[in-house]
Amino acid sequence: MYQLKETNFPDPVLANKSATIYRCVQRSRKEYGDGGEGFAASLSRQDAAVCNIVRACNAALDMGQHLIRRERLGIPQSARDVFALLAQGGWIATALADSLKKMVGFRNFAGKE
Template identity: 45%
Template sequence: MTPTLREVLAQKAQRLQRAVQRARAERAATDDFAHDLTHQDAALLNVQRACEQAIDMANLIVAEEKLGAPEGARAAFQALARHGWIDAALAAELGRMVAFRNVLVHEYQDLDPEIARAVIDRELDTLLRFAGLVLQRALNTPADPP
């Protein structure tokens, strides 16, 4: 049996939360994060994973709810904002997280460890807030009949 949108969103939200916890644990595991490449790599891999779970959640909702055909992750978050799933401010914050994820994945530039630390310490809450909001809305939306 194919999992429902709610089930898939719940799984992705759990994976996102786990990735955030791991990123923060790796960040906290050393007093010298700026020079500890092993902990940096482990933390940033989990930041990337958390971002990708949020992007997947957005794309799933956009597809299931037929909210258009966004060209990229930022556009998916903007579509959710236009249709009331999230507010415009959160969509903008998520767009910045997408940009950070792109720097990680595509290595457009060397990453300043202080920026990485700030993202891990403060900005990952944006992803957690997003997951909580969309999961709450999905759970409060009546299910389609079988």
């Protein structure tokens, strides 16, 4: 699995965003798992799962923007640039940055539905 450059979060902003991501992912998994075979037919379970994924995406972006500002890594021109700058700065692996850029695309798509 992917790891951040530093594994502990002495920074309260990073700690809070990390907790938000964890909570949202857990909730999304719960909605999907509890829905079982009926998940595809349950619009409220789908909405809850997608909304929590979008919240996790936004928290990851906030976390990245905070690190970029704190470490003075540059000025992102787009949401995808946040993860590119973190990879260039050595804060995350390039493969993780690529996955997170795809996550931004999902977030953009889900937000329009």
